[in-house]
Amino acid sequence: MAGGANESVFAAAYAVATGLLMMEPRITQEALERAVATVVAMPNFVDIDADRLRRELETNNNVHVAGYSVIDDRDFKAWIQSARETRQFAFWNRYRKYLELRKRMPHEVVEQLDGLTDDILDRLRDPHTDGEWGRRGLVVGDVQSGKTSNYTGLICKAVDAGYPLVIVLAGVHNSLRSQTQIRLDEGFFGFDTRLNLRADQENQRIGAGALPGAPFLVAHSLTSSSDSGDFRLGTAQGTKVIPGGKDPVVLVVKKRVSILDNLYKWLAVRSEKEESMPGGRVIRGVPLLMIDDEADYASANTNEFRDSDGKIDEDANPTNTNKYIRRLLTLFEKSAYVGYTATPFANVFIHHEGWQTDVGEDLFPRSFIINIPAPTNYLGADKVFGLDRPGTDGESDGLPIIRPVLDAEPVFPPKHNKELLVAELPASLHEAILAFILACAARRARGDISVDNSMLVHVTRFTLVQQQVARLIDETMTDIRRQLEYPGTGGDALDRLETLWRNDFEAHGPLLRSMLEDHKLPPIGWDAVRAELFDAARRITVRQINGSAKDALDYAEHPDGLSVIAVGGDKLSRGLTLEGLSVSYFVRTSRMYDTLMQMGRWFGYRPGYADLCRLYTSPELVLWYRHIAVATSELREEFDLMYATGQTPDQFGNRVRAHPDGMLITAANKMRAAQQVRAGFSGTISETVSFDISSAERNLEAFSNFLTNLPTAEVTDGRYVWDDVSGVDIAALMTRVETSRESWKANSRAISDYISDRVANGALEHWTVALLAGGRSGDIAHIGPYKVSLIKRTNKSAEQRGKYTIGRLVSPADEMIDLGKEEVQEALRQTIKAWEMKKPPKRDQPRDPSGPFIRRQRDSSRGLLLIYPIGTGSGQTPLMGIAVSFPWDVNAREIEYAENSVKQLEELFE
Numbered sequence: 001m002a003g004g005a006n007e008s009v010f011a012a013a014y015a016v017a018t019g020l021l022m023m024e025p026r027i028t029q030e031a032l033e034r035a036v037a038t039v040v041a042m043p044n045f046v047d048i049d050a051d052r053l054r055r056e057l058e059t060n061n062n063v064h065v066a067g068y069s070v071i072d073d074r075d076f077k078a079w080i081q082s083a084r085e086t087r088q089f090a091f092w093n094r095y096r097k098y099l100e101l102r103k104r105m106p107h108e109v110v111e112q113l114d115g116l117t118d119d120i121l122d123r124l125r126d127p128h129t130d131g132e133w134g135r136r137g138l139v140v141g142d143v144q145s146g147k148t149s150n151y152t153g154l155i156c157k158a159v160d161a162g163y164p165l166v167i168v169l170a171g172v173h174n175s176l177r178s179q180t181q182i183r184l185d186e187g188f189f190g191f192d193t194r195l196n197l198r199a200d201q202e203n204q205r206i207g208a209g210a211l212p213g214a215p216f217l218v219a220h221s222l223t224s225s226s227d228s229g230d231f232r233l234g235t236a237q238g239t240k241v242i243p244g245g246k247d248p249v250v251l252v253v254k255k256r257v258s259i260l261d262n263l264y265k266w267l268a269v270r271s272e273k274e275e276s277m278p279g280g281r282v283i284r285g286v287p288l289l290m291i292d293d294e295a296d297y298a299s300a301n302t303n304e305f306r307d308s309d310g311k312i313d314e315d316a317n318p319t320n321t322n323k324y325i326r327r328l329l330t331l332f333e334k335s336a337y338v339g340y341t342a343t344p345f346a347n348v349f350i351h352h353e354g355w356q357t358d359v360g361e362d363l364f365p366r367s368f369i370i371n372i373p374a375p376t377n378y379l380g381a382d383k384v385f386g387l388d389r390p391g392t393d394g395e396s397d398g399l400p401i402i403r404p405v406l407d408a409e410p411v412f413p414p415k416h417n418k419e420l421l422v423a424e425l426p427a428s429l430h431e432a433i434l435a436f437i438l439a440c441a442a443r444r445a446r447g448d449i450s451v452d453n454s455m456l457v458h459v460t461r462f463t464l465v466q467q468q469v470a471r472l473i474d475e476t477m478t479d480i481r482r483q484l485e486y487p488g489t490g491g492d493a494l495d496r497l498e499t500l501w502r503n504d505f506e507a508h509g510p511l512l513r514s515m516l517e518d519h520k521l522p523p524i525g526w527d528a529v530r531a532e533l534f535d536a537a538r539r540i541t542v543r544q545i546n547g548s549a550k551d552a553l554d555y556a557e558h559p560d561g562l563s564v565i566a567v568g569g570d571k572l573s574r575g576l577t578l579e580g581l582s583v584s585y586f587v588r589t590s591r592m593y594d595t596l597m598q599m600g601r602w603f604g605y606r607p608g609y610a611d612l613c614r615l616y617t618s619p620e621l622v623l624w625y626r627h628i629a630v631a632t633s634e635l636r637e638e639f640d641l642m643y644a645t646g647q648t649p650d651q652f653g654n655r656v657r658a659h660p661d662g663m664l665i666t667a668a669n670k671m672r673a674a675q676q677v678r679a680g681f682s683g684t685i686s687e688t689v690s691f692d693i694s695s696a697e698r699n700l701e702a703f704s705n706f707l708t709n710l711p712t713a714e715v716t717d718g719r720y721v722w723d724d725v726s727g728v729d730i731a732a733l734m735t736r737v738e739t740s741r742e743s744w745k746a747n748s749r750a751i752s753d754y755i756s757d758r759v760a761n762g763a764l765e766h767w768t769v770a771l772l773a774g775g776r777s778g779d780i781a782h783i784g785p786y787k788v789s790l791i792k793r794t795n796k797s798a799e800q801r802g803k804y805t806i807g808r809l810v811s812p813a814d815e816m817i818d819l820g821k822e823e824v825q826e827a828l829r830q831t832i833k834a835w836e837m838k839k840p841p842k843r844d845q846p847r848d849p850s851g852p853f854i855r856r857q858r859d860s861s862r863g864l865l866l867i868y869p870i871g872t873g874s875g876q877t878p879l880m881g882i883a884v885s886f887p888w889d890v891n892a893r894e895i896e897y898a899e900n901s902v903k904q905l906e907e908l909f910e
Contacts, residue, residue: 015101018104036054067373071647071649075367091159096110098186098187101211102211117157120368121158124338126162134330134337135367136367137369139151140369147341148183159250165250166290167263170293179577181229190205191204192225221252230253231251237266268281279360283333287334291338292339294340294341295363299321323356323358323359326360330359339363364650369652378605382629384398400512400515401613406428408428416462419464422468437540438529440539443580445524445532451561453582456585457565466544473565474542477565484534494530504614510523539563540563623805626796639652644837681892682890687746693802700880704782706784707771707786709729720786721768721769721771724767726765727863728756731755734755746883763889764861764862764889765861769865770865771867774790781869783869788869790869812851815883854885860891867881868880868882868883
């Protein structure tokens, strides 16, 4: 049988086995074995790979999802459950079966998706609700974590419930818009929109529509999945499709002003004059649902919106894309807007009172913000790069899949222009290409033949440079294919492939598979991989994915699988999914959270090949991703705290805007509502993670003098602790400490200013100070009158002279050093309460209190300073790491960062 036929037979067998498991009261290993035995005994499935079927069923039924939490305005009335009694949810029921049977989505994930989309709809309005209303919401998930599946499910349910018009804003590039339309063709429409813009029975059924016995459900689209299939005014005017008519209309459009303007013109014909509405016109009786994919990109207003007195200027002119999105929403008497993003920072920086006369309110998610943790089989920044939380179960150095790139800078200088000439590829890129060939071959050896495989190459934003890189990669692949097809004709490709397999994949395989135990990955030998090398290599094509290239990642056009090396820039860094991505080569630099996270296409689901994935990138970028993993984790803890304490979206938005992490989390022009260089420290912890070696002596002297002037302390459990130190003295110490510009969360000058301000207002007057020490085997140093063993922290920036960068400085238990037993128990109780409130709660109850709840236990007068002397080598001056844990203080004001931080921003935002 051909590869495609084999896959279709296997898919059918998987569907039958899944159906059998659904009839089991509990999915146990015994139940799974019974299902496999029953299926392989059926005449149609006697030739399928029983081990592969068992492995995929085990993997997909061993996935757990963490609970999600919702911050909302409580201004809603649950309606979806009662609506089920009178409305047929045919689109959703068909889509759910498609996810379970065709996409093989784990049952628990589908269950969560069902509950989550119900919760989102409840927070919108029942489309049958009378009167004028508008809702604004935001759904936050991880990069490549399944947001498209989420909003496809939401669209299905919304249409079932009675929303007649859905507009999906899908990025700014044709490639992403086309890919989004394909996903909706498969999940919602059930037919190929390229064949006919009008839904009829003759259209080719695909996706959910191709399920055996699936009903044909009528819906119209004036857009298609072809590259040129965006909304066209002339085409729309030539049809009889009416928004709000008998059948639903779903449109997938780019966030381009010309497209949005034409869409507005088509809709405005059906409007009537209404002077009280922004824009002066309104469409009544047609509820609109707008889905904004990558909502932090292009949608936010980056123009100034305040007058000279700092008040909202209702006559200000928003940026064009933002303006046209708001024009569309305010054109409708009833509208609901839901943004989806993995990097929500720009969205919560939108001013919650933003309003302009012509276009109405801004897009701040005033109605709700939903935080969705990823399932356990998702590979995110925390798993790939590690969280670096010493002394806890969360400590991790990340998966051993990262390979440092040290030779790319001479070929691709950081500040090169479009005229750069690329004569040859770096050796590290050659190795990455070999790794991709090995990953493709190894997947084939595991039985995954008719599958997609992708490699990402992201080294420049200039298309002319990308063209040269793509040509050189294509020449390299041609040479490798020749050597594999005709062994003995010269070249060492096979030897290099074997060496890389044995030294990398084989050497690291056991550890990787143990760290990915829930993925059920069987080991593979070299002989099995070698047998598949040529077939794997000859299927690989090289494509440029940029604004001027005609190439596209048309996975749907290759039912037997597409293997591609995608060379690109910005188009690869926003929303575009690279199916079967196993190897990434990424050396482009940025230091803004949202940009870096969106560029991280390697995050996602890697069923059956997670141990074959490799990331080739620079050590500096690894450090920044580690910082992001910790900062994102902490912001999500803040989210849980706000959720548990009943805060509203505007309170959460203010909280994020004032957070120290707000300095680098998004572009400066998206932070106008945050005054861009101001931060508040209330309820946060600031710690040094990067050090300048040149300031080590001065900092040691500052801390030695400070500790010498304190009352004598006795050592207890390897640490010295002082109670009731004056806040004035702590602020003075911070003025003498020099923190690195790279240690952006612990700017000593800003910390000093904040403490001084709070002391002047009767807060932060009393401090606990702790000098901590390492183990008995550590080097010894004198810090003032105290002899301590130095703490060990690995230098993760060894390649940068004069720098010393670590992961996480603080062990969470250290932050409780000043709390009594009852306070610790209360912090844990509140942490558990927040965990229990999630829908559904996580499987594992927290055993330790989380940071935000720990800091809640102190009143506003108490602060904590932790001092960590770090050893860098025998005889070397220790580095003085600090962590400042601030209590919650509702009266605290924001502090403007000192000059060096302002300069840092200018440098980063060039």
